[in-house]
Amino acid sequence: MTPDKIATARRMLDTGDDTVAAIAEVVGVSRASIYRHVKR
Numbered sequence: 345m346t347p348d349k350i351a352t353a354r355r356m357l358d359t360g361d362d363t364v365a366a367i368a369e370v371v372g373v374s375r376a377s378i379y380r381h382v383k384r
Contacts, residue, residue, distance in 0.1 A: 345371070345381045349371045349372070350381050350382060352370070352371055353371050353382045
């Protein structure tokens with residue numbers, strides 16, 4: 345994942361409005377990639 349995609353995913357997670365699946369779809373990666381690159 346690019347730094348921009350990671351930042352976008354973090355922002356989306358921080359709002360709490362989106363699921364990991366929805367974030368993965370928007371960013372264009374798998375759910376596993378979100379979990380791997382975005383530490384909570």
